[in-house]
Amino acid sequence: MSIATVFEVALAAVVLGLAIWTIAVPETYSATVGFVAYGLLVALIWVRLDAVDVALTEAAIGGGLGGVVLLGAAARLRDAEATAAERPDRFTHLIAAILSASVAAALGVAILLLPDPAPTLAPAVAANAGATGMANPVTNVLMAFRGMDTMLEKVVLLLAIVGVWSLAPDRAWGGRPGPRHEADPNGVLAFLARLLPPAGIVVGIYMLWTGADHPGGAFQGGAVLASMWLLVTMAGLADTPPVSSRRLRLILVAGPGLFLVVGLGGLCFGAAFLAYPVAFAKPLILGIEVAMILTIAATLALLLAGAPERNASR
Template sequence: MTIVPALDLFVAGVVLVVAVWTVAVRNTSSAVVGFVAYGLLLALVWVRLGAPDVALTEAAIGSGLTGALLIGAAARLRAGESTVAAERPGVPVRLLIAALATVVAAAIAGVLLSLPDPAPTLAPEATANAGATGLGNPITNVLMAFRAMDTMLEKVVLLLAVLGIWSLSPDAAWGGRPHLPHRAEPDAALEFLARVLTPVGVVLGIAVLWVSADHPGGAFQGATILAAMWLLVLMAGLGEVPDIGRRRLRLALVVGPAVFLTIGLGGLVVSGAFLSYPQGFAKPLILAIEFAMILTVATTLGLLVAGPPVAGPPAAGSAAAGSPARRAAP
């Protein structure tokens, strides 16, 4: 049994090396690549901690989507990066900050070593009440039933983030379409990948949601796969982000929270508590919420990566100048 602790030490060591590299490396694009690698390694750690659902989320959102977002930003900010980097504080200040960071890390480590034993846990209660929903995955139970309020509010946070991003668009661009930079030259390999992988990915995304009733998976993880497929199609130049004023797009954005709220308020009438499900109807209602949610979350995640709308074809002088807004599909 010594091989498993040794592997844990090895994985933790690699995670730390990649984290140090992410902070220390000079080039921001390299740092983003380091962060993506860090996220994927962290997914391994989550599996070791007995949390495959979190591992899926970390790999898909924490590593994949965040990476896609940051790598695009790093490319656009490359101009003038070195001048800003030169504003780094001097050695004494850096040492002071390093001391502060060490104190914080030591405090967290101290808390770890002084945690109460036996650890408080809600696992027995989660098991005892699992029968009430008819779902076998305890995480889905917590997300969709026991702590459904958190999940609903998180939908609202996602929606607010999209509104915040849209509100950063120049006045003239309001109602226009976000521009996702894609390669200007025809890229047959990427286009082929987008055509072949997308149907498989869409099926996989819905499957990840479907199995989450009893196995690791869930609406977020499934939605992230769908969003990734959408972004792949956009980046291959096979489609365009719709205008943000489009009614169908807005409908897709609100259908998740709306269904969630309606069923939640229905619980108030039927069972006497907000977001409570009537006896025997929990599973179909949860599935209805999750299927409405996967559409909303996938659209939202895609729009979060796509950014604010830019006016029509990219204006001269902007970072995206020179790349045609649309390339005719063959």
């Protein structure tokens, strides 16, 4: 047995054990920490499967920004959990375990019953990959072969931020999300907030640009940019923008808006909705991704900032 095989077996065992512990642990905060660690380990699994694009997204969202959101929610629920009188009994736990095992078994059976070879569109995708001019097969699939899904994902992000903003009290509507952060101007956080963002911005832009031919893309780059923005705001070097800002709202709709315009252009002047002209496919896709990285970065950062809590002047 090779060292790589031993590592993969150990990684699978740790991930499975961590998943069970995350479900079984009674404290929400501990479960959230376990879920964040689970996301980081799953990212390693995707790397071992040579799916680097998926690994980057999993690390950024599952173990990064998503983990921060869950940790904040767990912190707010801690007091409510302490006062909660009702707890699920052992019978409820047993039923939940049986249902979970049944779903897992059904999925396993469904996979084992797939025909051999399994139905796939991979040959058709590979045969037509050169039409977009993008060497990264993941970018080809996301932007061309399932462009509708990718566009709707950005619409979902936009609807998510609208839902978060709708939780704002009337007095703060149109104001700034989250509290005004203050940190020691001579502390480590402020130092990092001055040191890391220039490099982080370059890394985010590079991940966007290299996504045409190598692992990367708008979502991964947008997550990096959002992290840099959050670092600056947490250090108190800048404040969150008011949600009434027209410039901010334009950035939020830029990605799905440009995607929709290009799609309608394909419907009017091409063969179908989101059908790129072969001569302009790569420039159009890169233009959409530039708009999307701005939308993704702003949306992820604002989702973490939360609902507006202060007037725009504060």
